[in-house]
Amino acid sequence: MNKTRKLSKFTLTNIKCYGMIIVAFAVLYPMLKMNMISNKISGLLIPICAYIVMAISLNLTVGFLGELSLGHAGFMSVGAFSGVITVACMQSGLPAPVKLLAAIIIGGIMAGILGLIIGIPVIRLKGDYLAIVTLAFGEIIKNIINCLYIGVDGSGLHFSMKSAEALNLSDGKIILNGPQGAVGVSKIATFFAGVLLILFALFVVLNLVNSKTGRAVTAIRDNRIAAESVGINITKYKLTAFIISAVIAGMAGALYGLNFSTIAAKKFDFNTSILILVFVVLGGMGNIPGTIIATTLLYMLPEMLRQFSDYRMLIYAIVLILVMLATNSPRAKVFANKIVGIFKKNNETDGEGDVSNG
Amino acid sequence: MRFPVKRSENAFICLKNRDGPNENCKMTFVCTNGAKSETVKEGVNMTFISNLINGISLGSVYAIIALGYTMVYGIAKMLNFAHGDVIMVGAYISYCASSYLGFSPVLSVLLAMVVCTVLGVAIEAFAYRPLRRSGSLAVLITAIGVSYLLQNVALLIWGSNPKAFKSLVTFGSISLFDGKLIITAESIVTVIACIIIMVGLSLFTKKSKMGKAMRAVSEDKDAAELMGINVNVTISLTFAIGSALAAIAGVLLCSAYPTLQPTTGSMPGIKAFTAAVFGGIGSIPGAMIGGILLGIIEIFSKSYISTALSDAIVFAVLIVVLLVKPTGLLGKKITEKV
Numbered sequence: 129m130n131k132t133r134k135l136s137k138f139t140l141t142n143i144k145c146y147g148m149i150i151v152a153f154a155v156l157y158p159m160l161k162m163n164m165i166s167n168k169i170s171g172l173l174i175p176i177c178a179y180i181v182m183a184i185s186l187n188l189t190v191g192f193l194g195e196l197s198l199g200h201a202g203f204m205s206v207g208a209f210s211g212v213i214t215v216a217c218m219q220s221g222l223p224a225p226v227k228l229l230a231a232i233i234i235g236g237i238m239a240g241i242l243g244l245i246i247g248i249p250v251i252r253l254k255g256d257y258l259a260i261v262t263l264a265f266g267e268i269i270k271n272i273i274n275c276l277y278i279g280v281d282g283s284g285l286h287f288s289m290k291s292a293e294a295l296n297l298s299d300g301k302i303i304l305n306g307p308q309g310a311v312g313v314s315k316i317a318t319f320f321a322g323v324l325l326i327l328f329a330l331f332v333v334l335n336l337v338n339s340k341t342g343r344a345v346t347a348i349r350d351n352r353i354a355a356e357s358v359g360i361n362i363t364k365y366k367l368t369a370f371i372i373s374a375v376i377a378g379m380a381g382a383l384y385g386l387n388f389s390t391i392a393a394k395k396f397d398f399n400t401s402i403l404i405l406v407f408v409v410l411g412g413m414g415n416i417p418g419t420i421i422a423t424t425l426l427y428m429l430p431e432m433l434r435q436f437s438d439y440r441m442l443i444y445a446i447v448l449i450l451v452m453l454a455t456n457s458p459r460a461k462v463f464a465n466k467i468v469g470i471f472k473k474n475n476e477t478d479g480e481g482d483v484s485n486g
Numbered sequence: 487m488r489f490p491v492k493r494s495e496n497a498f499i500c501l502k503n504r505d506g507p508n509e510n511c512k513m514t515f516v517c518t519n520g521a522k523s524e525t526v527k528e529g530v531n532m533t534f535i536s537n538l539i540n541g542i543s544l545g546s547v548y549a550i551i552a553l554g555y556t557m558v559y560g561i562a563k564m565l566n567f568a569h570g571d572v573i574m575v576g577a578y579i580s581y582c583a584s585s586y587l588g589f590s591p592v593l594s595v596l597l598a599m600v601v602c603t604v605l606g607v608a609i610e611a612f613a614y615r616p617l618r619r620s621g622s623l624a625v626l627i628t629a630i631g632v633s634y635l636l637q638n639v640a641l642l643i644w645g646s647n648p649k650a651f652k653s654l655v656t657f658g659s660i661s662l663f664d665g666k667l668i669i670t671a672e673s674i675v676t677v678i679a680c681i682i683i684m685v686g687l688s689l690f691t692k693k694s695k696m697g698k699a700m701r702a703v704s705e706d707k708d709a710a711e712l713m714g715i716n717v718n719v720t721i722s723l724t725f726a727i728g729s730a731l732a733a734i735a736g737v738l739l740c741s742a743y744p745t746l747q748p749t750t751g752s753m754p755g756i757k758a759f760t761a762a763v764f765g766g767i768g769s770i771p772g773a774m775i776g777g778i779l780l781g782i783i784e785i786f787s788k789s790y791i792s793t794a795l796s797d798a799i800v801f802a803v804l805i806v807v808l809l810v811k812p813t814g815l816l817g818k819k820i821t822e823k824v
């Protein structure tokens with residue numbers, strides 16, 4: 129009995145997540161093909177896909193692992209630039225989907241390696257100290273990519289930290305030009321690929337959470353000492369979750385990077401990390417369907433508010449504060465319960481319940 | 487007394503050990519100064535000292551900001567990301583007071599402090615107090631919302647064009663060694679302000695009744711309340727002090743680096759937060775040491791390694807320190823009870 133109920137909850141979440149994405153795709157894709165969507169909105173679709181994947185990835189770290197990461201944009205950045213470099217190195221004859229797939233895979237692998245390098249020291253720390261170290265790593269990644277010059281020619285890739293001239297390119301082209309970032313990226317990301325990536329991320333995260341590893345990870349989040357005393361290897365599971373989160377973030381980054389013709393490292397700064405964290409917290413930590421909805425709404429909100437021009441970010445900030453206050457403050461909860469109570473009473477007494485007692 | 491250091495570093499030792507073995511230092515210094523063949527080395531010496539002074543001065547600004555972070559963290563257990571933007575507001579207020587209203591420097595700083603204090607207390611009362619009992623992430627996101635709000639209000643009022651902040655320090659700079667070493671008045675004022683604030687704050691938290699209440703609240707909110715301490719007033723007071731310090735830091739920061747725009751506060755805010763963690767968050771001397779070390783590391787890596795990579799180096803040092811001492815330099819190690 130208990131088992132079936134648990135199973136049904138898992139399937140329910142699955143149906144919610146996959147269903148939402150597939151329905152959205154089924155509605156939007158024909159509209160996109162028939163040019164029924166304005167350019168403004170269609171330009172947002174791929175970034176929204178990338179950010180949904182990012183939010184799913186961060187939800188794994190913050191929601192399920194319970195560790196605050198303030199440098200998730202760093203993984204996205206590494207994924208984006210490795211993806212861009214991969215595409216630039218490949219022969220131009222190859223079809224775009226193959227290139228995109230390769231870019232996403234390489235982006236994921238590079239971010240995963242970085243996740244391993246960062247994860248080993250970071251996992252030792254706790255709470256706010258862990259948060260500040262992830263922030264520091266995010267800033268370091270941004271700074272290093274900002275100084276990195278990469279070019280490609282017949283003999284292979286050339287790296288330099290000084291200037292574009294120091295690359296000694298014979299006849300090749302510069303892929304990454306220091307602070308200017310990558311210029312002349314081929315825009316091969318598609319909405320279809322974005323949706324597939326979301327489905328992949330959902331598949332990985334939802335199944336991970338419901339696996340033995342996932343249960344170990346949530347046990348560590350809920351009580352580290354208790355988990356340790358029943359023999360769960362804390363470092364192993366934490367690191368696994370952290371690296372998977374990094375890989376998914378890198379894939380999202382590759383998709384994001386290949387959607388723009390120019391991309392610079394300063395796009396992936398502290399504010400981007402925070403933006404993704406806002407999506408996760410507002411969507412609900414450990415709540416994947418909520419995260420998807422929150423990401424879509426919050427990413428669209430500033431664009432929808434464009435008509436208010438100067439006031440749009442102000443409105444965004446106020447909405448953010450009010451939503452946080454409304455969803456988290458005890459007084460708001462009491463207030464909400466009161467309102468629910470009034471409605472319930474009204475229903476019971478056929479609309480004659482007295483409001484003053486509620 | 488003998489120092490196992492190169493001659494070019496003697497001046498550094500000299501500055502560091504004011505009350506230590508001074509004579510040896512002075513002698514070497516005179517030697518360096520006197521020898522004609524070593525003019526190049528002397529130049530190196532002077533850049534070193536001036537870099538050190540710049541570092542201490544920048545670090546003092548970080549320390550003042552970090553004090554605000556650390557006090558708020560100690561008492562409310564929250565990362566107040568809006569603190570950096572309070573700095574920006576303080577700088578704008580004093581800018582307006584001195585350039586449009588023609589206030590004297592001292593008066594404009596006082597005005598900025600008053601405005602920031604009111605702002606800090608208001609933010610705490612409206613945005614943070616309702617969330618005091620909920621999770622730390624909720625407060626963090628609200629703080630980020632407040633930070634966006636302050637930046638955008640500043641953008642609407644003052645526009646996005648950077649304003650050239652006129653230094654509020656009116657007296658000239660000091661030049662030593664025939665003009666080879668110039669110490670700007672701003673850095674002197676900054677360092678002195680930092681020392682005064684530091685000493686004042688330490689005395690306040692140790693001796694005064696309100697300071698004791700603050701420490702009690704930071705230790706255990708519920709127990710403090712049972713002892714008759716008004717927790718709300720104490721937390722408000724902490725925010726008031728932190729914000730007033732932020733105003734001072736804003737003025738000092740913009741006097742030394744005179745571009746003022748709505749995002750001015752965010753990067754120094756993050757760095758000061760780093761400094762607070764560096765020294766052990768929650769500890770007042772820790773914030774001071776962390777801030778000054780961070781400033782010195784930043785200026786040195788800027789002038790000796792790479793300007794573009796200086797931030798990366800600062801953060802790398804932070805990571806190394808946290809790996810060796812996971813709770814910062816002066817942080818308390820909390821043993822977990824099962």
